[in-house]
Structure formats: C-alpha cells, structure tokens
Amino acid sequence: MSSTASFNPRSFPTRPRVFILSDISNEPDDAESLVRYLLYSNQFETEGLVACTSTWMKQKNPYPSADFFRSLIKSGPATYGMSAVGDDIPLSEGGKHLLARLEAPLEQPLWVLCWGGTNVLAQVLHHIQKTHSPASAAALRSKLRVYAISDQDDTGSWIRNRFPDVFYIASVHAWNQYGLAAWTGISGDRYYGFDHGGPDFSKMTKEWIKEHIQIGPLGRAYPDYMFIPEGDTPTFLYLIQNGLGVPEHPEYGSWGGRYGMTDVSGFGVAARHYSDVADRVTGQDGRTHFSNHATIWRWRDAFQRDFAARMQWTLSPDVSKANHHPVVTVNGNTGLEPVHIECEAGGTVVLNTDGTYDPDGDSLSFNWTHYREPTATQWWVEAEVTELEFKKLDDEGRKVEITLPPPEKCCVDLISGEARKKGQLLHVILEVTDNGSPSLTSYRRVLIQTTNEHLKGGRQGADAVGDIMQGFA
Structure with a gap:
C-alpha cells in the first residue's frame, strides 16, 4: 500500500471505565499484567487500583508505587474473603473508592477486573443492599461489569448467588483447579498440559519475553514468570478496542476469550453470570482442537505481537520509529x-x-x-x-x-x-x-x-x- 499523506492513527473517543482488584506481590503474574495494562491505558478510563487479598495471600496488602496511578491506589481489607463482609464491618479504603466510582453520575458501566479475591466488591454490594432501597440498589448493580480470574476467595460464589443480576464473567470449576479455566489459555498450555500441539508457545517463552518485552524503563519492571505468565491479563484483553470484541456480548468472543450465559432458563431473577464455552481451532499441528482454552490461545500470536509493538512505543518519543x-x-x-x-x-x-x-x-x-x-x-x-x-x-x-x-x-x-x-x-x-x-x-x-x-x-x-x-x- 502506498504511504499515507500524513500520520493518522486510530483514536478512541469512548473508553471503558476500569477498576482493578489485584493481589499483587503474591506472585509475578499480577505485576506482569500491570505492565501490559499500562501499555494499553490510552484505551481505558482507569478509575481504581485496589490491592486485595486472595487464597494465595490472605493477610498481606503491599503495592508498588507508581506516579501515574498514585491517586488511584487504595487498600482493600487485610483479611480473607467473607471475614471482610458484614453489617458491623466498615468499608475498606478500597471499598469506599469503588463505591464512589459506582455511584458517580456516569452512564458508562464500570468494569471491575478481579485479579485476586473479590471481597472488596462483596463489601460494596453488601453495603449497597443495606443502605439503599431495593430499586436504587438494583440500579447501582446494573452499572457493574465483572470479569474475575476464577474464584480466589469465598466471596465470588456468594456474590453470584446473592446478586444474580450482576453481570459477572468467571470460569466455574473446582477450587484451585485453574487448569480447567478458560483464562489459562493465554499461556498455560505447557504448565497445565491442555490442547497439546495446538497453541504456539514460541511467543510465551522466557527467551522471547526477554528479547521483546523486558526492554526499556517499563519493560525492565516486567518480572520473570513463576507458573504461567499473565494469568490476569485476559480481563482487560477482553476490553481491548481492536474491532474484534463487543464487551456487552461475552458470547461473541475476543482476545479475552468467549463466554456464554450459565442460566438461560428465564425463571426468577434474570441471572447474568457468564461461564466457559468452547471453540474449534486449527492448531500449529494442523489438528482441530476444541476447548474453552482455545477461545483465547487462538488469538495469541496477534496479541503477543501487539504487546511487543507497544513496548517498542516506550523506547522513543518519535512515532515514526514504531509500528x-x-x-x-x-x-x-x-x-x-x-x-x-x-x-x-x-x-x-x-x-x-x-x-x-x-x-x-x-x-x-x-x-x-x-x-x-x-x-x-x-x-x-x-x-x-x-x-x-x-x-x-x-x-x-x-x-x-x-x-x-x-x-x-x-x-x-x-x-x-x-x-x-x-x-x-x-x-x-x-x-x-x-x-x-x-x-x-x-x-x-x-x-x-x-x-x-x-x-x-x-x-x-x-x-x-x-x-x-x-x-x-
């Protein structure tokens, strides 16, 4: 194609509102996901970054400082799961911040991306139910959009059962059986052993990451992975504005996977929980693989090339030097x-x-x-x-x-x-x-x-x- 007359990149007139709950410092994957998230922050209205607990970090709440996000960083309750939820338990600082953003007079929904436990969200939902009329509480819940990386404390299932009208994306599986979850399709094929021969792991190796990601001031903050890299990243890959995904339709599929309604019976309250579905994808071995993981790894080559290109953007202020x-x-x-x-x-x-x-x-x-x-x-x-x-x-x-x-x-x-x-x-x-x-x-x-x-x-x-x-x- 011939060169354009002037540099004219894609703009994003509307950006999803995002609020992140993260058990960061438990293991490297949250820090890895945060590095990638920063590279895509021009596509989002980031409204909160709350350090929370999870089954892997029940009493600790540290968070690394970052000037860009300093005013957004709050702490969730320094206790595990449902022990932070009750009539006589005050909202944590993170809970207060989430409540304020949910009550803000904005039409756009608020996406709560759960990289750890969900007791901050559970606190807020309990508080809303206790302090608002049923109609007002339902109206606030209707503004929520949740994408949780499985259940990492005991509040996730409580939320889905107590408030079935909350739009909630989460893989459903036995406790700690993360290899069954769709989100592990981002990078977990070798660690968990699914879809053998299908996904191409070449852009997930530590060697590729060292060459293409761990470069420049931001890239050097990307740690080596311990189990699988970036298990939390599908939550915001789902929201990437690239013409593929439609956030209000998890069943359509996106870089963050594809999910379907768990209950379509139509009886009682209209439940809005979305759980795993499967895609048929031709793998690098030429065979057809059919799994929930494939709803994510089918896009891996593209989203890793995208990651590498955006990291290049951080190396020079000259836009002509990057793709x-x-x-x-x-x-x-x-x-x-x-x-x-x-x-x-x-x-x-x-x-x-x-x-x-x-x-x-x-x-x-x-x-x-x-x-x-x-x-x-x-x-x-x-x-x-x-x-x-x-x-x-x-x-x-x-x-x-x-x-x-x-x-x-x-x-x-x-x-x-x-x-x-x-x-x-x-x-x-x-x-x-x-x-x-x-x-x-x-x-x-x-x-x-x-x-x-x-x-x-x-x-x-x-x-x-x-x-x-x-x-x-």
Whole structure:
C-alpha cells in the first residue's frame, strides 16, 4: 500500500471505565499484567487500583508505587474473603473508592477486573443492599461489569448467588483447579498440559519475553514468570478496542476469550453470570482442537505481537520509529463496532474494505473467516452452523462476496422445525495485518442477520436434538 499523506492513527473517543482488584506481590503474574495494562491505558478510563487479598495471600496488602496511578491506589481489607463482609464491618479504603466510582453520575458501566479475591466488591454490594432501597440498589448493580480470574476467595460464589443480576464473567470449576479455566489459555498450555500441539508457545517463552518485552524503563519492571505468565491479563484483553470484541456480548468472543450465559432458563431473577464455552481451532499441528482454552490461545500470536509493538512505543518519543495499527473500513464504516447487515437466506453479501489504510504506509494483508461458534446453540457446531465461503473479488481479498445458506439451514428452529422470519446471526471476522515490525493486526466483525420473509424451509420437529442430527453422524 502506498504511504499515507500524513500520520493518522486510530483514536478512541469512548473508553471503558476500569477498576482493578489485584493481589499483587503474591506472585509475578499480577505485576506482569500491570505492565501490559499500562501499555494499553490510552484505551481505558482507569478509575481504581485496589490491592486485595486472595487464597494465595490472605493477610498481606503491599503495592508498588507508581506516579501515574498514585491517586488511584487504595487498600482493600487485610483479611480473607467473607471475614471482610458484614453489617458491623466498615468499608475498606478500597471499598469506599469503588463505591464512589459506582455511584458517580456516569452512564458508562464500570468494569471491575478481579485479579485476586473479590471481597472488596462483596463489601460494596453488601453495603449497597443495606443502605439503599431495593430499586436504587438494583440500579447501582446494573452499572457493574465483572470479569474475575476464577474464584480466589469465598466471596465470588456468594456474590453470584446473592446478586444474580450482576453481570459477572468467571470460569466455574473446582477450587484451585485453574487448569480447567478458560483464562489459562493465554499461556498455560505447557504448565497445565491442555490442547497439546495446538497453541504456539514460541511467543510465551522466557527467551522471547526477554528479547521483546523486558526492554526499556517499563519493560525492565516486567518480572520473570513463576507458573504461567499473565494469568490476569485476559480481563482487560477482553476490553481491548481492536474491532474484534463487543464487551456487552461475552458470547461473541475476543482476545479475552468467549463466554456464554450459565442460566438461560428465564425463571426468577434474570441471572447474568457468564461461564466457559468452547471453540474449534486449527492448531500449529494442523489438528482441530476444541476447548474453552482455545477461545483465547487462538488469538495469541496477534496479541503477543501487539504487546511487543507497544513496548517498542516506550523506547522513543518519535512515532515514526514504531509500528501502528491498520485502520479498517468495511462498507464505508470506519468505526470499531460491528458492521450490521440483514440479508435474505440464500442471498449474497458483498463486503468492501475501500478506505482501509495503514498509518505508517505499510502493505496490508486481508483474511476473512467465519466465526461459527457464537452462532451455535449446541455443542455440535458443524451440524448446526453451515460454514460460509468467501469469493475474492480482487487479488488481495479487499473485496469479497458471501453466499448465505438456504432457509432450511439458517432460518429454521433446531428442535421444532418451525421456519422463522429472523434466523441465525452469522459472525464474519476480518483480520487486516500490516508488514511492519512487529506486524500488527486490526479487526472488524460483520454481523449478518439472516431473514426468511416467506417462511421457507420448515420441517417436522423432533423430540430431541439427536433425532435432528442423525443425518450428520
């Protein structure tokens, strides 16, 4: 691609509000995650950094000083779990700060990223319930968005059971069985032994980190890892504004993984807990791997290249000496939000990237994929979601044509066989990668709502999904 007339990088007019609870100094991974977080702080409105306890550090609350975050740093209760929650127990300084940010008259939700225990959050929720009317308390809870790195004290399950209306992302597994959690997909394949041969660990080795990350003033603060590197990082990778993730939709998938509603029964209070789902991903061994971990490690090459590039940004004030992300336009839309299209089943959709550019004038490559798992309602994705094919309309793939499945494949209820006017929501992911060093990838998600105006394709229903899928066995 030819050089742009002037340097014009991506801007972020709206930034997620972020409040971090961290058991930092327990082991190196929190400090590692904080280093990476600082590199992405231009994308967030950071509103709190609270040192908390966890099962791994029950009575200690130190936190390293940092001028940039000094006014945000508070201490949570220096005691473990539910021992910090009760009618006669005052809010900790961290709890007071979290309450103040939650009560701030702002429309944007507050993302509470839990790198350790959650007793600071539990304190605040208990206080709100005790001091506010039911309607006022519910309104405050509706502003919360929680992403917890499993349960690291006994308050996580208490919160989800006591306040099921809190938007809460967390892997659910037996105590301390972290190898079962989706978030370990960031780097835990060798330590925990999952998906053998699938993930590429080359950009997670201590040698790669030493060469690409532990450089410059900030990089030198990145410690060597002990168990797995950066176990807490998926909480904010989930919020990275790169055109891939949609924070209000954990089921869509992002660098921070993909999660689904734990309870969709619709009975009683509408529970908003999201837990692990699985993706099918072709690994470096050429085999298909199907796991919750794959929802994160599938993006590892891209988010590690991104990390290395941002660390380069810290080495010089001259922007021309570092690489920057492509800015992607699809069908005239240059934002970061998904592109929405409606199309009748069996019809065609043309996607055009005219206007896409690289701020540094680098050459660009275009890769289109059908992300099938977010559409599926069952485990057997291949039987439920027909794979889309992309027809290139130019040599580089800047413009493609997609033919949608016929109505019986995308606009019919799986069990009842009833034809629907609105069928499957199909997810198309565009990856645009430059040839800079390190190369950087930007994304756009295209959401294609299939329609069936004349209710074609209906069939006789069945009593069980297995009956429907017998023909696929």
